[in-house]
Amino acid sequence: MPLKNDLLLRTIRGEQTERTPVWLMRQAGRILPEYRAVRDELSSFIELVQTPERAAEVTIQPVDLLGVDAAIIFSDILVIPEAMGLPYEMVENKGPYFPQTIRTENDLKKLRVADISENLAYTPEAIRLVKQELDGRVPVIGFAGAPWTIFAYMVEGTGSKTFSKARAMLYNRADMAHQLLQMITDSTIAYLKAQIQAGADLVQIFDSWAGILPAAHYHHFSLPYIAQICKAITSVPVTVFAKGAYASLPDMRSLACQTIGLDWNMDIAEARKVIGPDKTLQGNLDPAALYADFATIKKLTTDMLNAFGPRRYIANLGHGVYPDIDPDKVRCFIDTVKEHRHH
């Protein structure tokens, strides 16, 4: 069915639009009491991710409750390791934990390239339900983690300030690192294609731990795998969000993607200069700005809109919305974008 609101897709194509589209990373999640009610009915975060009906329900909530211009499928980047044979737990208030990790060739041998229909059908199924339910109201965004970020968790086993074990492998077993990164990449391409097949109108790649790599390693161990994914996905637009990849922004210009996400530390004018005029930019209000009062949120959002300008720009935060932000502050951000007109 045709989209009733295709503002996001027209913006990505570089068309002149009536206003700037807006959505938020992590918009489906703990900020909404309606999400927490669903979550409380289930035994775990992972059960919610793996139950298409409920994942679909929380995906649609921010469209109804906040008025965003896109739905992003409720899921988790770590479904890929899970489908490759490395299960994880989500520890409340602590984050992901992998009982087994990948450190040796033997560990690597136990992994498989994910068979999506076999091991990861729940997310495409959730997208199918969302598309049906939304009936074209807004586009649906599919997503996956970037191979480096997924690799970091699979080797380290948890979140980490340094990811020193994951980064050690880049120095002392680069061959193994590339093998694992390629398996993740192949799994991710199959996964994103299944999401598109199920109806995703665009996809986003999250490189959450880009910022921890020295530039030379980022060029060697992250960007080539993101580039493979961008090349493989030809039927819908691709967004790449590499948090903290300041030194690598110039290289992202040559990725076969349509949109680059900016984190809240990235300078808007500088990023536009470095990325050039041919890609759409997305971001980048400091998520902590939504702790401010309404007038300040309006001012900061308006400043951001003016800095990015009217074309090839999607309003968003510079990272996921923090779970304890008042939904009314989120609405203030969204409404400010929707009411803004460039002169």
Next chain:
Amino acid sequence: MPLKNDLLLRTIRGEQTERTPVWLMRQAGRILPEYRAVRDELSSFIELVQTPERAAEVTIQPVDLLGVDAAIIFSDILVIPEAMGLPYEMVENKGPYFPQTIRTENDLKKLRVADISENLAYTPEAIRLVKQELDGRVPVIGFAGAPWTIFAYMVEGTGSKTFSKARAMLYNRADMAHQLLQMITDSTIAYLKAQIQAGADLVQIFDSWAGILPAAHYHHFSLPYIAQICKAITSVPVTVFAKGAYASLPDMRSLACQTIGLDWNMDIAEARKVIGPDKTLQGNLDPAALYADFATIKKLTTDMLNAFGPRRYIANLGHGVYPDIDPDKVRCFIDTVKEHRHH
């Protein structure tokens, strides 16, 4: 007494030297079995910090065991909150934890500007012992956290990926934030002066959480307080290390400090261009590079030395050495610097 090895100080003054000086952030610490032996005799990390004889002992270990060109006093940046009236615990494998935090004006009222001779005499005393024991073999580096980084811990109460509670205060109680930052700054200036009085030959300011602030906030809530400290310390050279402050490097040029520390993500040529020729640079090998084999460490270290060039440069890592690094790998890094000659 005059220093026998004043290579570090001559380099900071911009003199031509026979070779590049080298030391490592966190060189006194868990990488050395000799450190762990001392630590195991005491009940806690904080007890070690507060016991001048033992702090002095572990400060000198890397001079004897690794051959570095400077000793950095063994201490912790969080002694400042402790001395201001906000005690903390160091939870093994987890990091610092403050039972009370600063969130309200009432919390703020309970704090005092640190009285160093009353509440923080142990670190200057440890420096006195180190100076005595070293007898001029190498210079001694004193240090403190940057006010923003100390503030972040005092408000948040623990380490955090987002420091969202600390950053919330910058948006919704900027007045309180400035009050607290000024109290921290006044405490820090007194503390650094006491360290210098005790014999510190130079001091370093660590802004570990610089990278989490948007540039506008960094300019407003961090740099002015660092600038105050730099201006107040006139008798010895000052080094400023602001991890992740990419967007703010140009502004650091105007700080009244002699040396700028670079993290491992900062591009060497770019940093030199931005900082200009009048300051010494320090850094910035990826700490994870010391997981590599000896030949790779030599190569990466040599590449770094050539990139920085022979003048106004102090070899170091781009962050603290990771605790599980083999001391022989650290020695390989140090020896490579010491044997290197620029052609």
